Amino acid sequence: GAGVSxxxxxxxxxxxxxxxxxxxxxxxxxxxxxxxxxxxQGPEFLIYFQGTGAADDSxxxxxxxxxxxxxGSVSTLKIQRTERGDSAVYLCASSPQGQDYGYTFGSGTRLxxx
Amino acid sequence: GQNIDQPTEMTxxxxxxxxxNCTYQTSGFNGLFWYQQHAGEAPTFLSYNVLDGxxxxxxxxxxxxxxxxxxxxxxxxxxxxxxxxYLCAGLLTGGGNKLTxxxxxxxxxxL
Numbered sequence: 001g002a003g004v005s006x007x008x009x010x011x012x013x014x015x016x017x018x019x020x021x022x023x024x025x026x027x028x029x030x031x032x033x034x035x036x037x038x039x040x041q042g043p044e045f046l047i048y049f050q051g052t053g054a055a056d057d058s059x060x061x062x063x064x065x066x067x068x069x070x071x072g073s074v075s076t077l078k079i080q081r082t083e084r085g086d087s088a089v090y091l092c093a094s095s096p097q098g099q100d101y102g103y104t105f106g107s108g109t110r111l112x113x114x
Numbered sequence: 115g116q117n118i119d120q121p122t123e124m125t126x127x128x129x130x131x132x133x134x135n136c137t138y139q140t141s142g143f144n145g146l147f148w149y150q151q152h153a154g155e156a157p158t159f160l161s162y163n164v165l166d167g168x169x170x171x172x173x174x175x176x177x178x179x180x181x182x183x184x185x186x187x188x189x190x191x192x193x194x195x196x197x198x199x200y201l202c203a204g205l206l207t208g209g210g211n212k213l214t215x216x217x218x219x220x221x222x223x224x225l
Contacts, residue, residue, distance in 0.1 A: 031211055033211070033212070040217065041217050041218075042118075042201050042203070042216050043157065043213075043215050045213065045214065048211070056212060059212075091156060091157075095211060102159030103159070103211065104159070105156035105157050105158070106156055107155065107156045
């Protein structure tokens, strides 16, 4: 597609539930990133894919968070047993391999855990 | 780690010039980005500096001094639509393309 697409744009869930957030990157972009942004803060790195594999998952806060990218395109961020502290905007970004002039963010999914 | 520091808020007048500063720890540093983020929207790329000096792009310019761990974003001929958060982000060596962001500087442009 023309840009990075994230669905849903908003998600409200109850504490303890499981959620999946989807990211559809720009066609042909090999690198895909997930960030989380809390109100008044800058984006915080979660995980980075190069192709199908997670090249760096050091930002995932704990084992309730998991992400996949099985065919090297669409990625899903999965959060188990959600907690109120997980409430944030989850941003996805993609870039061509080797690009050094910034990547393109999607509009994000606003997750609210009640 | 990579601590990125920038002012929380700034206010400027339409038509004026404003400079937003950013400091960072130099260890492991491999480049510095500036992003603009309007409320409720995704960050959009503004500039990237990897070498010392000034990069100019229309009304926006970005400066980097690697030895001082210092960068600034300069916005000229301010317009009301420039009211937004400006995020400074460092790129680390060996970190793929992973960015470490500051908390952002909220710029308010007034008449």
